Amino acid sequence: MQDPTESEPWWRGAAIFQVYPRSFMDGNGDGTGDIAGIRSRLPYLVELGVDALWISPWYVSPLADGGYDIADYRDIDPAFGTLAEAEALIAEGHDLGLRTIVDLVPNHCSDQHPWFRAALAADPGSAERALFHFRPGRGPGGDLPPNDWQAHFGGSAWQRTTDADGRPGEWYLHMFAPEQPDWNWDNPAVRSEFESVLRFWLDRGVDGFRIDVTDHLVKEQGLPDSAGHHGRPDPWRDQEGVHEIYRSWRTITDGYPGERMFVAELWENNPARFARYLRADELQTAFNFPLLKSAWDAAELRGVIDDTLSAHALVGAPPTWVLSNHDTTRHVTRYGRADTTYDFDRAGRFGRPVDVDLGTRRARAAALLTFALPGSVYVYQGDELGLWEVEDIPDELRQDPTWLRSGHVDRGRDGCRVPLPWSGTERPFGFSAGPGDADAPPWLDVQPAAWKDRTAAAESGAPGSHLELYRAGLRLRRAEPGLGDGPMGWLPSAPDVLDFTRPGGFRCVVNLGPSPVALPERAEPLLASGPLEGGLLPSDTAVWLRWEE
Ligand code: GLC
Numbered sequence: 001m002q003d004p005t006e007s008e009p010w011w012r013g014a015a016i017f018q019v020y021p022r023s024f025m026d027g028n029g030d031g032t033g034d035i036a037g038i039r040s041r042l043p044y045l046v047e048l049g050v051d052a053l054w055i056s057p058w059y060v061s062p063l064a065d066g067g068y069d070i071a072d073y074r075d076i077d078p079a080f081g082t083l084a085e086a087e088a089l090i091a092e093g094h095d096l097g098l099r100t101i102v103d104l105v106p107n108h109c110s111d112q113h114p115w116f117r118a119a120l121a122a123d124p125g126s127a128e129r130a131l132f133h134f135r136p137g138r139g140p141g142g143d144l145p146p147n148d149w150q151a152h153f154g155g156s157a158w159q160r161t162t163d164a165d166g167r168p169g170e171w172y173l174h175m176f177a178p179e180q181p182d183w184n185w186d187n188p189a190v191r192s193e194f195e196s197v198l199r200f201w202l203d204r205g206v207d208g209f210r211i212d213v214t215d216h217l218v219k220e221q222g223l224p225d226s227a228g229h230h231g232r233p234d235p236w237r238d239q240e241g242v243h244e245i246y247r248s249w250r251t252i253t254d255g256y257p258g259e260r261m262f263v264a265e266l267w268e269n270n271p272a273r274f275a276r277y278l279r280a281d282e283l284q285t286a287f288n289f290p291l292l293k294s295a296w297d298a299a300e301l302r303g304v305i306d307d308t309l310s311a312h313a314l315v316g317a318p319p320t321w322v323l324s325n326h327d328t329t330r331h332v333t334r335y336g337r338a339d340t341t342y343d344f345d346r347a348g349r350f351g352r353p354v355d356v357d358l359g360t361r362r363a364r365a366a367a368l369l370t371f372a373l374p375g376s377v378y379v380y381q382g383d384e385l386g387l388w389e390v391e392d393i394p395d396e397l398r399q400d401p402t403w404l405r406s407g408h409v410d411r412g413r414d415g416c417r418v419p420l421p422w423s424g425t426e427r428p429f430g431f432s433a434g435p436g437d438a439d440a441p442p443w444l445d446v447q448p449a450a451w452k453d454r455t456a457a458a459e460s461g462a463p464g465s466h467l468e469l470y471r472a473g474l475r476l477r478r479a480e481p482g483l484g485d486g487p488m489g490w491l492p493s494a495p496d497v498l499d500f501t502r503p504g505g506f507r508c509v510v511n512l513g514p515s516p517v518a519l520p521e522r523a524e525p526l527l528a529s530g531p532l533e534g535g536l537l538p539s540d541t542a543v544w545l546r547w548e549e
Contacts (some may be wrong), residue, residue: 010259010319012050013208014050016052016377016482017045017050017053017261018325018379019055019056021035021080022080022443023381023442024078025027025037025040025420025422025433027433029440029503030440031443032080032442033431035081036085039092040433042098046097047471047536048096049477050474052099052100052101052102054101054210054378055103056068059073059074061077062112064078064179065080068176069108069177070109073200084412087392090205096160098204098524099207100205100207101209101210102210103209104194104197104198104212108183108216112179118133119134129170131189134171137160137171142168142170142171143168146223147223147224149173149225149236149271153176154405154406154409154410157175157182158172159174168289173223177405182441185218195252195364198249198252207261210263211263211264211527214264214266216236217245218239225479233273238268243276243277247282248421250283261283262285264285264287265287266287271307272311275311280315282318285318287322287325287378288308290304290308292303292322295339295341296334298498298510312375318375318376319374319375320375321373321376321377321378323370323378323456324416325378325416327343327413328342329416330387330388330389330415332386332389335363336360346410346412348519350391358540360388361529361540362540364530365530365542367473369498371483372500372502372506372508374393374502375485376483379470384466384471386454387451387454389415390417393411393444397446398414399411400417418444418446419431424452424457429452449486453458455476466515469527472527473544476544481504482505483502483506487503488500495513497509497510498510504543505549506544506547509543511540511542516536516537516539517536519535523548524547525543527544528544529542
C-alpha cells in the first residue's frame with residue numbers, strides 16, 4: 001500500500017488482484033472456493049505485491065451467472081461463508097496493507113431476489129412490478145416480446161411470465177440471463193435501495209466498488225426497438241441519465257473517510273463517451289478493455305496506449321490496464337494463437353491451435369509492459385501463475401449460461417474460471433483444504449494435468465518462473481517512484497518495438513517482432529521477461545532498464 005501521507009490517492013497507481021471466489025481457494029474442503037480460503041491466502045497476496053483485492057460477487061445467489069445474479073446484496077452466500085467472515089477478511093486485509101474492492105451489480109438482480117418474487121406475485125401495474133421492467137407483449141395475445149432487444153447471453157431480452165390463473169402474462173426485461181431481471185432505475189425506490197447497499201458495505205470498511213455493466217442501468221424512455229434506431233447510443237445503454245446516478249454515488253463515497261473509489265466495467269469503444277464516466281464528480285477509474293482486445297502487435301498496442309492516455313487526459317483520470325478477467329479468454333491462450341485479438345464473439349476463435357510456450361512468453365512480456373504503463377494495473381487470479389484457458393471442458397460440465405443461451409454456439413467463460421492450482425502434482429492441486437470433506441472434487445473439476453508445473457508451490461522460489469517474474473515486477477513497480485500514475489514518453493524505435501520512458505531514468509522496451517533487437521546503450525537491465533543474450537532483446541520479450549538520457 002502506498003504511504004497514506006503521499007498526496008496522490010492510492011487508486012491512481014495501484015496494483016489490484018481480482019479474486020473470483022468460487023475458484024480461488026476452498027478453505028472448508030467442499031469443492032467451492034470461499035472466504036476462509038481467501039483469508040488463508042492473504043499472505044500469498046502480500047508476497048505477490050498487490051495493493052488491493054477486487055472480489056467478484058460473494059453475495060447470496062443461486063449462481064445462475066456465477067454470482068452476478070444476486071438475491072441479497074447485504075449478505076454472503078453460505079457457500080462462500082458468512083458476513084462476519086467477510087468483515088474479518090476486510091479487517092485482516094487492512095492490517096496487512098491490502099484494500100478490498102467489492103463487486104456491485106446494480107443493473108439486475110436474481111429472479112430469487114425477494115423484490116422480484118413479490119413483483120411476479122403482484123398484478124400488472126403494481127408498485128412491486130414498477131421496480132423492474134414489466135410490459136405486455138406485442139402481437140395477438142401478447143405473444144411477442146415487447147421490443148427487439150437481444151440478451152447478451154443470447155435470445156430475446158424478454159421473458160414471459162405466467163399469471164396466478166396459469167395464463168401467460170406480462171414480459172420482463174433481462175439484458176443477461178432470464179434469471180437476472182433488470183432493475184428499473186427510473187424508480188426512486190431502486191435508487192435509494194442501492195444507496196443504502198453502498199453505505200452498508202462502506203460501513204464495513206470496503207475501499208471501493210467495481211460496478212458491473214456500468215452503462216446499462218438507465219434505458220431509453222419508451223424502450224424503443226434497436227432495429228432502425230438511428231440515434232446513438234443503443235437504447236439499452238449509455239443513456240444520459242446514468243451519469244446522475246454516479247454523481248450521487250460519488251457524494252456518498254466522498255462522505256466517508258479514506259480514499260474510497262469506483263472502477264467501472266465499461267465496454268465502450270468511443271473514447272469521448274468513455275471519458276464522460278470519469279469526469280471529476282463521477283467515477284474515478286474504469287477498466288480499459290481496448291488493450292485486452294488488441295492483437296499482440298506493436299503498432300496496434302501503441303495506438304491503444306496513445307488513445308487511452310488521451311481519453312483519460314480529457315478528464316484527468318488515471319488509466320487502468322487489464323489483460324484478462326473472469327469473462328475473457330486467458331491471455332496466455334490468446335497470445336498463443338495465430339489471431340491474438342479478443343472479442344466477445346468467442347466462438348470463431350475457440351479451439352484454434354494454441355502454442356502455449358509462445359503465449360506464455362508473450363504473457364510475461366505483456367505483464368512487464370502493463371506494469372510499466374501510467375496508471376493502475378489489474379491481475380486476474382492465475383495470471384501470475386501463467387495459467388491458460390481450459391478449452392477442453394466436457395460440454396456436460398459447462399456451467400456458464402452463455403453456453404445454453406447461445407444454443408451451444410458459444411462455449412462460454414468456464415475455461416478462465418477453473419479452480420486455481422496451489423500445490424502438489426495431482427488434481428485438485430491443493431485447491432481444497434480444511435476441516436470438511438477435503439475429497440470433494442472442485443465445482444469445475446477440469447484442471448489440466450500439466451498445471452502441476454504451474455502451481456503456486458511449484459513456481460514459488462523457482463528462478464525464472466511466471467510467479468517470480470510477477471513478484472519481482474510488482475516489487476520493482478512499487479519501489480520505482482516513476483511507475484504507477486504519472487507521465488510517459490515514447491522513444492523512437494523500430495516498428496516492431498515499443499520503447500518508452502518513465503520519470504527517474506526508467507525505461508521499458510518490448511520487442512514484439514520476430515528477431516532479436518539490440519539493447520539500448522547506457523542502459524542497465526533491472527528486470528527482463530526472458531533471458532537476454534549477447535546484448536540482445538529476443539523476440540516477444542520485455543526489459544526494464546535504468547537509463548541515462
Ligand atoms: C459483467 C460480469 C459478467 C456477468 C455480467 C452480468 O459483464 O463481468 O461476469 O455475466 O456482467 O452481470
